[in-house]
Amino acid sequence: xxxxxxxxxxxxxxxxxxxxxxxxxxxLIEHYTDIMVFAGIYSLITIGLSLLMGYxxxxxxxxxxxxxxxxxxxxxxxxxxGMNPWGCMLIGALLAAVMALLIGTPSLKLKGHYLAMAxxxxxxxxxxxxxxxxxxxxxxxxxxxxxxxxxxxLALDTVEKYYYLxxxxxxxxxxxxxxxxxxxxGRALRAIHVSEAAASAMGVNVARFKVMVFIYSAMLASxxxxxxxxxxxxxxxxxxxLFFAIKLLIMISLGGTxxxxxxxxxxxxxxxxxxxxxxxxxxxxxLVYGAVLLLITIFLPEGLAGLPKIxxxxxxx
Amino acid sequence: MTAQPEHPILTLxxxxxxxxxxxxxxxxxxxIPAGTIRSIIGPNGAGKTxxxxxxxxxxxxxxxxxxxxxxxxxxxxxxxxxxxxxxxxFQTVELFTNMTVLENVMLGRHPRxxxxxxxxxxxxxNSRKEEARIESKARDILKFxxxxxxxDQPAGGLPLGEQKILEIGRALxxxxxxxxxxxxxxxxxxxxxxxxxxLIRAIxxxxxxxxxxxxxxxxxxxxxxxxxxxxxxxxxAEGPPEEIRDDPKVIEAYLGDEDRHA
Numbered sequence: 208x209x210x211x212x213x214x215x216x217x218x219x220x221x222x223x224x225x226x227x228x229x230x231x232x233x234x235l236i237e238h239y240t241d242i243m244v245f246a247g248i249y250s251l252i253t254i255g256l257s258l259l260m261g262y263x264x265x266x267x268x269x270x271x272x273x274x275x276x277x278x279x280x281x282x283x284x285x286x287x288x289g290m291n292p293w294g295c296m297l298i299g300a301l302l303a304a305v306m307a308l309l310i311g312t313p314s315l316k317l318k319g320h321y322l323a324m325a326x327x328x329x330x331x332x333x334x335x336x337x338x339x340x341x342x343x344x345x346x347x348x349x350x351x352x353x354x355x356x357x358x359x360x361l362a363l364d365t366v367e368k369y370y371y372l373x374x375x376x377x378x379x380x381x382x383x384x385x386x387x388x389x390x391x392x393g394r395a396l397r398a399i400h401v402s403e404a405a406a407s408a409m410g411v412n413v414a415r416f417k418v419m420v421f422i423y424s425a426m427l428a429s430x431x432x433x434x435x436x437x438x439x440x441x442x443x444x445x446x447x448x449l450f451f452a453i454k455l456l457i458m459i460s461l462g463g464t465x466x467x468x469x470x471x472x473x474x475x476x477x478x479x480x481x482x483x484x485x486x487x488x489x490x491x492x493x494l495v496y497g498a499v500l501l502l503i504t505i506f507l508p509e510g511l512a513g514l515p516k517i518x519x520x521x522x523x524x
Numbered sequence: 525m526t527a528q529p530e531h532p533i534l535t536l537x538x539x540x541x542x543x544x545x546x547x548x549x550x551x552x553x554x555x556i557p558a559g560t561i562r563s564i565i566g567p568n569g570a571g572k573t574x575x576x577x578x579x580x581x582x583x584x585x586x587x588x589x590x591x592x593x594x595x596x597x598x599x600x601x602x603x604x605x606x607x608x609x610x611x612x613x614f615q616t617v618e619l620f621t622n623m624t625v626l627e628n629v630m631l632g633r634h635p636r637x638x639x640x641x642x643x644x645x646x647x648x649x650n651s652r653k654e655e656a657r658i659e660s661k662a663r664d665i666l667k668f669x670x671x672x673x674x675x676d677q678p679a680g681g682l683p684l685g686e687q688k689i690l691e692i693g694r695a696l697x698x699x700x701x702x703x704x705x706x707x708x709x710x711x712x713x714x715x716x717x718x719x720x721x722x723l724i725r726a727i728x729x730x731x732x733x734x735x736x737x738x739x740x741x742x743x744x745x746x747x748x749x750x751x752x753x754x755x756x757x758x759x760x761a762e763g764p765p766e767e768i769r770d771d772p773k774v775i776e777a778y779l780g781d782e783d784r785h786a
Contacts, residue, residue, distance in 0.1 A: 410635025
């Protein structure tokens, strides 16, 4: 039976707690905590997207847009209207949920990859809105002056403090999602992935489950967007373009769609590749990306999360 | 369960199903008493599986009415019909191959459990209790169908005979009052066929009505209370096994056909 072990989650929590302390003492990786903040933000998106792709079998190209909706909701409402950032996060997530409901309801009733097409169009429209509604969004130049976050009077004004905020949320979302996967809802999703006919004959409302997972993943992406905006204090539309939507899919493919762990592994890997390890290749960066993706799909069809199983297989021989 | 023995649990009235220019079913009216085994037989393409798909809500009929326990169900969606108490198996086994034997049966508890994603995600006490109830009920069913020792194996790895049995178990987990079995003995060897037949009888003894589509005549003649014969989408005969065996129309349409092929 599918059981997600408590030990790996405890190890993950331990690594999260220790990481900034280690980074502080090793000069070479001092700035890694900053990259880890981005990796955490990506993880929030990929956890939801992995549930949607790996468990419900649907592809979304609109998650860059949901990420942007969260970021711009927070940015506009806090910087222009002075509202409470935490409330804005909630508003952004609800807005993303409504959008997801409107796109998901018609397109998820159909069999096949209609969601991919609908979200592709949605992503492009949202990107245009970010660029053109200059009065609100600042247009292509973006908008600055987004305030930082404070928690119970404590300003989260250092990289480390923000790191702990982001990764606490990631851990909470991860555990929450693991619980869903191991429940009747998770079984229903895995059933839908294999046979919609059999799932619905067993009383699973297939369309409703797909819409719910889509909404959940959209809300997580929006939450990630809000965290991103408050961390950088500046956003512009190019962060939320179609290439980022594809990059999210790359993260999930690299990490592996068969396991929820793949979401975090993929997000970490892509964050470090794009912010750190691939700088050396300059313009050829995109080629190296392609090569990494190619190698992993050929040699690790289940993604990096499938690696332990393969290694285990070697030792048994 | 509460229905009187003579009270029909399922009635079909004037069902017509047209695919393009082909009439797949033409008014195979029937009414099935609760707690009996009713078989539907007929040559390939007679419309048996189409009829199953209409009863379970996969296809809407072109015209006509399906009533389950006195309520019309022909426009309902499959998952709603499952909730009302009709479950099924598939001609080509449709197990969830990404799950274990136990999990497949646990999925069958879906319409009889209700915890939301939110409650499960937060692991609220009632969601944990419900999960425990789902598991214990599923284990009971595995005992009933005789697959308890294999609970932790991947469902796709079972031999075909056990896969078919497991599919029946998964359908039973939904606590159906009517179970539709689409060729449960197809592809099974003699021993497996015997196991399947006794299981179907045991299901009837639990008070569950069985609707059976089957090509294996020994199974059909042995366990059915009544048989309906379809040919080209129309009912050509209906009655107890002894009667059907000797019906000249049936022999011509079906058994006769088979004799010639044999």
